[in-house]
Amino acid sequence: MPEGPHEAPPPQLLRTEEAWSDAELKATLEAYKRLLNGERLSKAGLYRELSQRFSRAPGAYERRMQNISAVLSERGQPWVPGLKPQKNVGANVRPRLERLMQEILVGDSDTGTAYExxxxxxxxxxxxxxxxxxxxxxxxxxxxxxxxxxxxxxxxxxxxxxxxxxxxxxxxxxxxxxxxxxxxxxxxxxxxxxxxxxxxxxxxxxxxxxxxxxxxxxxxxxxxxxxxxxxxxxxxxxxxxxxx
Ligand SMILES: [Zn+2]
Ligand SMILES: [Zn+2]
Structure with a gap:
């Protein structure tokens, strides 16, 4: 099957197990933040953009965003409707994800949450x-x-x-x-x-x-x-x- 130059990479080239870099987590959080702020965007479109940028399957970004919803929901903070909390955040990713969430979604890096x-x-x-x-x-x-x-x-x-x-x-x-x-x-x-x-x-x-x-x-x-x-x-x- 012929493929145009702007298609997503074929499935066999998509990374699935490779570790998430800070840049990739940040980009995912930035996209999540836009949804949280109520911008009317297609979620599928956001996953596709991220997929093209970081060569991971689009579904991986949806699951990652559901992880973000899970952390927000644990803290009693609002999360994006339609991205149901999914708790399986890898132990190696979670501390970095939480730190970047604080930085990108809350905008402060050293005081934690106000109330437990x-x-x-x-x-x-x-x-x-x-x-x-x-x-x-x-x-x-x-x-x-x-x-x-x-x-x-x-x-x-x-x-x-x-x-x-x-x-x-x-x-x-x-x-x-x-x-x-x-x-x-x-x-x-x-x-x-x-x-x-x-x-x-x-x-x-x-x-x-x-x-x-x-x-x-x-x-x-x-x-x-x-x-x-x-x-x-x-x-x-x-x-x-x-x-x-
Ligand atoms: Zn005191
Ligand atoms: Zn006082």
Missing amino acids: PEVLALLNQPHLPVPSGQQRPATSTKLVTDHARDAAVKAWVLKNAQGMCECCGKSAPFRTVNDLPYLEVHHVRTLASGGADTVDNTVAICPNCHRELHHGTGALELRARLYARVDRLRVEPSDRLKTS
Whole structure:
């Protein structure tokens, strides 16, 4: 069968097993981003373009885009309808894919996601009972179960704050990619000094107040003001002297 000069390479020349280069992953992400932004493009056309550029079968790009949907869906972020999440991301590709996703889809490279998937899932629930948290969070067993408890406390405190910093009272400085007000969760008495991981030792505050509470010369006064301002906080006996 004769072939024109602009046809896709014949199947026997298509790479299937060869590793994906950063350039190829980036090009796939750029195409995905256009779909995510709502550009009206033919998906098949995008796969064909990528196939011609990198000599891999068009179907490979569809599967790769479904991998991208899977990572986005795990993070509670929107993904392209019609590219159903497909989780079989190769272990050798996944870290690079996630790094490039952050760079290309989110546009920042060193701060990770604002809220963990467990927290996001809880924030989406209409009713959040007050979690019991942990009075004495173990420092030696920081594994999955710990993390899940932490998520319940974090989600409850974030939701309860209703987008306002509990320290200065101002609105969250911006909304996250998940369209949630951005606040940080702070343990008033640090876990390291025996503070509990419970809602009566935890506040949702803006990044400025958070930095000041950790690094400011007036940190102790600010902490005393937090105790006075937020009724649910329980002053632990050893803190009473410092905050009065
Ligand atoms: Zn604040
Ligand atoms: Zn903190």
